[in-house]
Amino acid sequence: MTAPISCASMDVWEIATLSPEPGRPEILRSDDGAARVIALALAADEALSDHQVHEHAWVSVLDGTLEVSSGSDVREVGRGSLIHFAPGERHEVHAKTYTRILLLLAPWPGAGHPSLRS
Numbered sequence: 001m002t003a004p005i006s007c008a009s010m011d012v013w014e015i016a017t018l019s020p021e022p023g024r025p026e027i028l029r030s031d032d033g034a035a036r037v038i039a040l041a042l043a044a045d046e047a048l049s050d051h052q053v054h055e056h057a058w059v060s061v062l063d064g065t066l067e068v069s070s071g072s073d074v075r076e077v078g079r080g081s082l083i084h085f086a087p088g089e090r091h092e093v094h095a096k097t098y099t100r101i102l103l104l105l106a107p108w109p110g111a112g113h114p115s116l117r118s
Helices: none
Strands: 026-031 037-043 047-051 056-063 065-070 071-076 081-086 093-096 098-105
Touching: 056 065, 065 098
Parallel strands: none
Antiparallel strands: 026 037, 037 098, 047 093, 056 081, 056 098, 065 071, 065 093
16 A cells, blocks of 8 residues: 655645556545545556446546546546546446546445445
């Protein structure tokens, strides 16, 4: 896991230095009731196949190019793009090139998440 630079009242991550390996996401921070932030790398042609999550999903493209789809809406996005999927929205993310992303899930865990079931 990439360690943040700790200050008295905040944590800071140097985004440019994040280098997760494809298939090995790094959870940067996870706070129950708030959010989870994950750094991911996708190899060219790798995909997060059609799925949905219980939380709002915010995807920030750090480097590379993604094809994202939700329903019939398909878009190609690159570095600097920010994508939002609503809770329960089915979507797919496909890397056109090697791509690094930050994923923010909020609130964490979302209503209906398996970890909340007793």
